[in-house]
Amino acid sequence: MLLLPVTGTAQQAPVCNLPTTEQPALPATENPAPGEETLVIEAGKIEATLGDRPQASMSGGMRISSGNRSAGADTAVYDPDSLALLLDGNVEYRDPNTNISSDSAVFSYAGGQIIFNGAEFQLGLSGSRGAAEKIAISQEGTLSLDEVSYTTCPPGSNDWLLQAADIDLDTSTGAGTARNVKLRFQGVPILYTPWLSFPLGDARKTGLLTPEIGSAGRSGNEISLPWYWNISNNYDATLTPRLLTDRGIQLGNEFRYLTERHEGMLQVEYLADDALYNDSRHLLSYQNKSQFANGWRNRIDFRQTSDSQFFEDLGGSLSASSITHLNRSLSFDYYGENWSFLGRVQDYQTIDDAIAADDEPYQRLPQMRVQGLWPNQALGFRYSLDSELVYFDRDVGVTGWRLDATPQVEWPVERSGWFVNPSLAVRHTSYELDNTLPGQRDNANRTLPIASIDTGLILERQVKSGGNLIQTLEPRMLYVHIPYRDQDHLPVFDTITPDLNLVQLYRPNRFLGADRVADTDQLSIGVTSRILNTSSGKELISATIGQARFLSSQGVRLPEQAIDATASSDYIAEMRFLLHDNLNFDVGHQWGKGEDATTQSEARLQYRPSSDRIVNLSYRFRRDSLEQGDISWSWPLSERWRFVGRYNYSLRDDKALEQFYGLEFESCCWGLRLVSRRHISTRDGTQDSSIGLQLVLKGMTSLGTAADKLLERGILGYEPELR
Template sequence: MDSSRNLHSRWNCKFISFGGRIMGFSKCIGSQMLEKIYPKNIFTFKLIFFLLMTGLNLVNANTSYAERNQHFHENVLLFADEVIYDDKKGIIKAQGNVEISQAGRIIIADSIVYRRNNDELSARGNVTLMEPSGEVAFANYVKLKDQMKEGILDKLLLILNDNSRISANSAKRINGTRTEMNKAVYSPCELCPENPDEPPLWQIKAMKVIHDLKARDIAYRDAWIEFYGMPFLYTPYFQHPDPTVDRRSGFLAPSYSNSSSLGFELTTPYYWNISPEKDATFAPSFYTDGGAVLSGEYREHLGNGEIRISPSITYTDKLDDDGNEINGNEFRGHLFSDGHFEINDIWEWGYKFERASDDTYLRRYRIKSEDTLLTNPYIEGLNGSNYAAANAYFFQGLEENDDQGQIPFVFPLAEFSHISKPGWNGSYRTLKTNLMLLQRLEGTDSRRFSIEGSLHLPTKSKGGHLWTGSLNLRADLYHVNNVINRRDPLANTSSGLTGRIRPTALLEWRYPLIKRQKTVNHILEPVVQGIFSPYGGNPVEIPNEDSQNFEFNDSNLFSKSRFTGLDRLESGPRINYGIRYGAYGASGGRTTALIGQSARLKDDDTFGLGSGLEDHYSDYVGRLMVEPSNYFSLAYRFRLDKKTIEARRNEITLRGGPDYLKLHLGYALLDEQLSEVETSGFANREEMVTSVVSKFTDFWSISADLRRNLTGSGGTVSWSSGLKYEDECFLFVTKYGRTFTRDREVEPDDTLIFKVLLKNLG
């Protein structure tokens, strides 16, 4: 075979090239030899070919490691069914399942021609270009050079990282970081599978689209935004970040609303990417009947913690309690902030800050509907079984009858608890201390130190009986000022030192009975608990600051003390008894139930009328929880009169349904209950809350909710309904609702909210 024929023969072989020259080869067989071994048209070899794109000299043994890395990085890796190599002209032609890669870029095509001397590559037929960034381009024809960083593309389809697409008649690549596309269309929307020729939900058509990989921007010149192929909005220039950008400064999607009290509203948020550790959002809102409100949020991560600040301010007309304008203007606003920081593996600290200029500002501008604002700095530490914390609490009352001078502030509230390691026969000890300083500008002050030690002994006897015994001693020392006598409010107030010492013994017996079946396991457990402590312990000189929110229910049936705080003690010998039941299915479903009662030798006037604990025998309390599957759950909690079995407290929560129809129903009945200092109580409270959400297609859903006061003087509190469409590229939300509550200038209000978001644009 002569040399010229050898240079142009077809090869099916492996060879390695370095520095522009062949360094070695293996299994290199000429096509004439293959024809002798295998019949024509049935044998195809895969060729793997490394070739340096720049004309470098042969690298000798003295070439440095860094230089070799550079050379190999510039090499080309080629896969093909057939290759024609002309070494004199420096031309490589490959066809049939061609795949070529260099510097992280990969091209797949039916055929390619590579001219080594001027580093030029052209590809035809089903061309696919994959970038190191993850983007994929499809074209009919591609011509590239300079390590595939420069070139032109014909009939381009570009798929970005988030699966959005740009199609163009032609495109030009510049330095591997910039693609300029002519007569291009951008859309992140999927095409309809039934009608793929139809235009997407929305798209941007532009005479020129520039994708700058270095700046990570996509810019449009002379562009139209279209919906279902119909022009909607023209812009001479438009720009948004490409999908590789996690966050960047710019305007966010605006929102629109209309309410009967504030008029039309437009909110145009702007996001400011200050640095990788901090950012901010400015969200000015403009109302036709409420002026302008400047609001925002600042967020920062500080390495050992994070902080968030949310302020707002407006300068508007003064209003009286009926919402009527009076002479003059005023500043109104609020400031919320919270932070959390780690000191070390044990200690952390943080704060929550809430403050408003006046009582009704937050509700008028629909910022928050709470009736009390809380400021709470804290520090806490956890080390094994030791826990310590210190808190301060400052409150701002927002109700009409709140007197800020009589609202307490607590500084500090410190506590420590310790649980020892198990000792003899599993016994263990606990220690708790508590320090509270509560002050008012007007009224009662209370300073308290409490210490409590306990010894616990859990054990199990023959037959599976579980016993728990504990001995407890608690001491409380108070220094108080201006304490009103709860039994005789007209008597003189008390001031000075007071205190108490309270020993308590507890013995609890449980006997869990288990029955196992193929698909369900049953557990039935009777529980009896005896508590022995002296009578009394709640003298009139000790104010009740932290135990007012008392409610007898299933969660505290077997508690040593049913009060939420330390200012009140449950006294006297008493016994608590009940029975628990649970059924647990093999597929994950479960049903649990509890019912029980408490009995005492003597009445305890610490519990007010209607509490369910004021007599020798308490009301019955219990719960029923049913959750057979992920599509249905029922929770029922109750308190039944001990004599008539009438409901004194009912709470029902029902959730169920698949995505196309989800229902939530909540019902609550709370009977009249007096505290220890009240002579007349509130009327029965009865309320219902219900909501339904129906996702009736893959993208459309509707919702509705209703809250109603069911007492005689009640009525509808609020209701709303909404419509939502959301797919991979578009979000549309509208909601209409009405509130019926009134608080001074805040009147019943109708509100319509409207929001449209073109996803992927920022």
């Protein structure tokens, strides 16, 4: 076999094409056969002896390359018995994901394997590095290491170190496995396991995830040990046993799937024989979204729990403890060019024991909604139809069918700087009822004409001559006329009076839902002004104020609701300021007449000079309901230390709703979070406390509690520096 045809001199390195198998090399072609690779050897000087046992030595620096892989050394000797090159002196190996250096190595070009002795390595995917007595790297890109140490700390620092008898790293899949593993932190062993699997990058890998350890307050201490199952590329599951020392063992499972047309998640949690609750407890949750080829879509949303206190005891957050209803629905919808359809069945599980049976939401069994829109018709007219048929069911109270249909015609005219949109609609609603009270009709209907005209201007001017700031003035006016119809005999299935806001201000009906249509002769007037930077496109200031004026008295109301005899609505205003590139201020305010003029108000100030510095101040007020102040922050104390926290206080109740304080420490390759938290955990105001400690080994794992999730939820704009 012709091994090394040599040409050139030491000043011009020769190039040799070698086959990667024991078969003779084929003649060179422009397009090699599939699976064939070309091996290129370059050297400063090559001495070769041809014959039955060809021999060769290289000196003056040599390099072997094949595709995107290469190896180099000071000298090399060809061993004909093992069909290998023996590399010596400053040996280096490189591929897109790996860099290895050692004093000597053996390259078997027949099998495409390189074995390094006394080597150091770096992995490009994660920035990790290590050392091993022996490293074997295959043609497929897998690394086998014996007596190895591994870390993501930079050279000169071994703050954390993974030591193992042997480690296999597959850079193509981004996964590693190790045996007889010790994890050392600051030189102290903190973990031992006979076997460990870990990712090299973002690749998913079946195996145990990092346990979460912490204090669960009145549930005792807790430890969770999740196990991740990478079933396939589009299916996975996480099984999580959770020990609560005062309650027992809770088992959790989360199964996820993603296909071309379907995606969803199934979650099951079960706690057998809760020692404090004296019963078994569970949570079942299923969400699904499907997109079919014919344009139809499907959505499933189902949640079911064993008892009303499940989230309070086991949810672990203020938002979870405030849940009152769990949605359970199945829907199909279709959107065409002019038509759309929604079909749904919907139920709720009420988990707030304080809600009376006759105040629980109705089931929709079923709900069917058809909408149509035909824009740009003759003379610029636009036609639309909004219709709905629902059967409302409940154990207590009136039940039955409701048909609601609203055909509408509009004539929108839009020009540069102004628009006007007159509209005429007819809303018809009819009922077929069951379980009515004596004297009530089992059928009823209502038909109302609705006339409106919506118009507005958009004016702008330059703030300074030749400057890059412009100011806009955008007045808007909506007039609505709806005659009075007595509606006290109609049931109330799903209709409420929503809070007044700038969207509600320009809606024809002050009620939300079809059971009531407010009689009105009203004029909604508002104006918005903005200051814009034309160079950057940023909105520096935005201010809006509006009010509805009632030109006649109103007579339609919800049961047990007083008739609104006022001549106008509250004023509502919103302002937004970009005070500086890193300082924002938003405020919203609603007020009326009288001694207690303010109905609701909220304000928020955010100062964020950089990604790791943020302070939020906010205030919320609702008359006869709540008044809260909130401050949250994340601020560095030094180059490595950061102080984080939140304090949410109810001025109305004179108590803190949630407060947590924490410290974050970050070094080159690890970090630490310590967070102490106290919060309202139940609807009756019971408080709970916990302490969380999280150790983050960058590029490897984290140990302890998931404190980063609490900080992301509680501090607006928080970005974890530790990953």
